[in-house]
Structures are given as structure tokens and as C-alpha cells.
Amino acid sequence: MHAIAVSEPGGSEKLELISVPTPQPGPGEVLVRTQAAGINRADILQREGHYPPPPGVTDVMGLEALGVIEALGEAVSGHEVGEQTLALLAGGAYAEYFVVPAGQLLSLPQGIDPLVAAGLVEVAATVVSNFDHVKLGSGQTVLIHGGAGGVGSFAIQYAKALGARVFVTAGTQSKLDYCRSLGADEGFDYHEDWHSAVMVATQDRGVDVILDIIGAKYLEMNVSSLALDGRLVIIGMQKGTRGTLNIAELLNRRGTVTATNLRFRTPEQKAQICRRVEQVVWPMISSGQIVPGHQTRVPFDQAARGHALLESGEQMGKIILVNS
Template structure:
């Protein structure tokens, strides 16, 4: 098969479309013929040499894909060759074929075409596992998501609104904030000129991709019994945490990731995917939550897709069609 390979750590030009060995499904695995994949910030870090894949995982980047089932490994039930699927991956999406643990496979949700479906698994599993399974966002609460114009943010806005929450977002321009409002955001904060603590007031749940740079203000904005969930480190990895503020609010701070979780277990990727299929996929099928795709490029233009994401020129997701 052919796949995007990383010649050496570096800029977008190190991504090459090359021949690599075909993967073969083992016990409990499914071989998927890839229709499309999507670009995530983790892919950029991997290309730069800062985020190697888990041990035993292919070096081909790509944390999600859509396509059709090409073959079933021993012991797999519930799927047939030819089924249209999308999948959460630990790597390998930028390729013609990829092997997926069966518990990480999802049907393409109703009303979504096969290519657009590639933009859903990573954001859906990230948002659902953190905002719902961990932080327990419920109707009537206030939810703040930083980076509201990104892939995670555009999806989180819609999920939170579907759950009945008041939604606040930060983004870097009036245009991007206006598009967040179209998705359902109620409170719009331009992080370049406004203080989100003053604008939001109190948030019951905060989903943060900035890490250290926002840590103290995120604690400030938490309501009593508030929950801060950190999923990124774009603003640095080390910050000072005021425990006194947390104690006074009975608040909590969590930090989680998906890529290195095991497949099995109560917090494993399989459990997340199962809950996404049961509870979130109906929201997608009835239109309450929809894919937000900024552009679709051929997979051979993966370097151009990385440049666009690095340049802050993307609203939602960039999809690579294979």
C-alpha cells in the first residue's frame, strides 16, 4: 500500500507519499480500506518529533479515519466485509489501509457521508470522554471551551448545547467567534482583547487546550464544584496551581489523553467508543451535532494541510481524502 511517511523530524515538507508494507489484522482486529482521514494537532507534533506513537503502533500518522471493512481478524464479530465505518486510531490513518482494534470501530452515523465521517472519531471521543464521562456536564450548567474555532471546540460547542448547557468560547477574531455563535455558543470571548474570567463569570466545566498559560485563570473562572479538564499544552507544560482556590470552591483539575489509553478496561478506548456510539451518534444522526469540515485535500497534500492548521487558517477540521 501507499501511506504518508515522515522522512525525518521537521516541517511539512518531510511528509512523503511512499510505498510501505500492507498491514494485516491480528486477533480482534479489523482491516479498513481508508476513504479519508483527518488532521489533528497531535499529527503536527509527531511530524516534529515531539509525540512518538505508542510502542508497537505504526509510524504512519493519523488518529482517525473512515472507510470500508476489507478483512476481519480472528475472533471479530459484529462487522462484515464491505461495512462503511469510521475509527479511532493510535496511528496509521494517513494510508490506504489501516488495522483497527475492533472495539475502536464505529458505524458511519446517519446523515454523514463517508469522507466527512473521517473528521468525527477523534473529536467525538475526546469531547465525550472528557466533557460527559469525566466532567459530567449536565443541562443548565455553564461550559467554557478554549479554542472554540478548532476541531475540538466546534464539536464541543454542539455537544454541550445538545446536552442543554450554556456555552462560552474563546477564539482569536470576531469572524471566528461569529461562526462559533452559529454553532450555538452563547458567550463569545476574543482572547486577544478580552479577559474570559470577566466575560464568562462562572463556569461549571472548562475544557482547556492551553495548559500552563491559562491554569490560574481557569481556576478563577470555575464555579463552586467546578471541573477543569486539561487536554492540551499549547500554552506550556508547567504552571502554578493555587490549592487554596480549589479547596474554597470544592473544585477539581484533571488532565487526560486518548492516544495512550489501553483498548480495554472501564476508561479504555473501547469503553469510550461504545458510549459515543450509544449516546452521541444519535445526536449526529438527527442533526444536533454535525461534522465541521473546513476543507478536503488529497492525502498527498498532507504537508499543505499541516501548514494550514499551523497557520491558524482552519475552522473545524481538515480532511485528507485517500
């Protein structure tokens, strides 16, 4: 089969189409023929050599996919060959076929183009698991960094569905307008003093929850933006891995700083998150309460172009690779 591989760590030009053996499903696993795969920031980090896959997982990138089941491993029930499915992966979606534990398969939300759904799996699983983790609820205020991206555009709508007041940061006026069109109450240009703007908008109270994809660069400002008993959850490190934490300020705010990832969770944990997405998010998608964000589709063999587009900072919403 064909797969997208990295010749050596580096830029998007290091991606190449190669031939590799087709994987075979083991007990509890299924083999899926890939129809589409989402591109995520984690893929770029892996391509650059900063985010290797968990032990025992293929080096082929790709954390979410749409496909058709081709074969069932031993002891798999509830699925059948020929079934179209979505999948949450630890790796492997940038290929013609991938193997995944059956518990990490998801049904398709009703009434949605399957290709659109292909770009929802990772963002929905990330946002739902993290907002559950920090207990975001009705009447609270959340600040979402990178509001115009794939995670951000979903997080805005899910937070609004939970009854939260939503603030975002983004880099251009068009992106801020896009975030507002999705339901954001306030938007701040991250090139400017967004921390002061947050404090003005909250009358110096701060926000209850921050969902952060940036990492070290924003650590001090994030803590300073928390309300009493506020929670900062870090899910990315686009701008560094080492920051300075003012412990006194964190104590004064009774704040919590936590960091999570999805890729390194156990199959059992991922299966639970998948069921949560099916039960909570898919009905919101099908009813129109959450509208899938902007999506850009790139041919499978042009993965390098997809990566370059994501890195350009010009993209709004999600990029997916489509296997014709």
C-alpha cells in the same frame, strides 16, 4: 502500500509519501482500506517529535479514519469484508491501509456523507469522554477554549444538547461569529482579557467546567475562572507543558484540575467510548441536533498542506485527507 511518513522531526515540509509493507490483522483486528483520515493537533505534535505513539503502535500518524474492511483477523465477528466503517486509532490512518482492533470500529451515522463523518470520530470521542468525566450537565456553564476548531465546534453543540450554557474563546471576530452560529452563548477574544470577561458574564461566579486545549499558558487564569466545585479538564498543550498552580485559589474554589488523553487508553476503554459515541452522538447527528462543523478536504498526497493549514490558525472546523 503508500503512507505519509516524517523524514525527521520538524515542520510540515518533513512529511513525505513513501512505500511501506501493508500491515496484516492479528487476532481481534481488521484490515481497512483508507478512504479518508482526519488531521488532528496530535499529529502535528507527533510530526514535531513531541508526541510519540504508544509502544507497539505504528509510527504512521492518523487517529481517525473512514474506510472499507479488506480482511478480518481471527475471532472477529459482527463485521464483514466490504463493509464501510469508521475507526478510532492510536495511529496509522495516514496510509492506504491500516489495522485496528475491531472494537474501535464505528458504524456510520445515518443520513450523513461518509466523508463528513470521517472528521467526527476523534472530536466526538474526545468531547463525550471528557464531558462524561467532569459530569457536565444541564444548567451548568462551560468554557471551551479554541471554540472554532474541530473539537471546539463539536463541543459547543454537544454541551448545548446537554443543556449547558456555553462560553468560548477564539482569536478573531469571524471565528467568534462562527461559534455563536453553532450555539455558543458568549464568545471572548483570547487576545484580550478573557478571564475578566468570563467573570463579568457570570457575575463573578465563574464557570462549572473548562475544556482546555492550551495547557500551561492558561492554567492560572483557568483556575481563577472556576466556580465553586468547578472542574478544569486539560486535553491539550498547545502553549506549554509547565505552568504555575495557585493551590490556595484552587482550595478556595474547591476546584478540580484533571488531564486526559484518548490515544493511550486501552483498546477496551476505546471500545467503550466508541459505543458511547454510537449510542449518544450518532442519533444527534442524524436528527440534525448536532450539525457537523466546517470541513476542509485535502488530497491524501498533500498532507503537508493540510498540516500547514491547521498550524496557520486560519482554519475553522476540521481538515481531512481524502484518498482518491
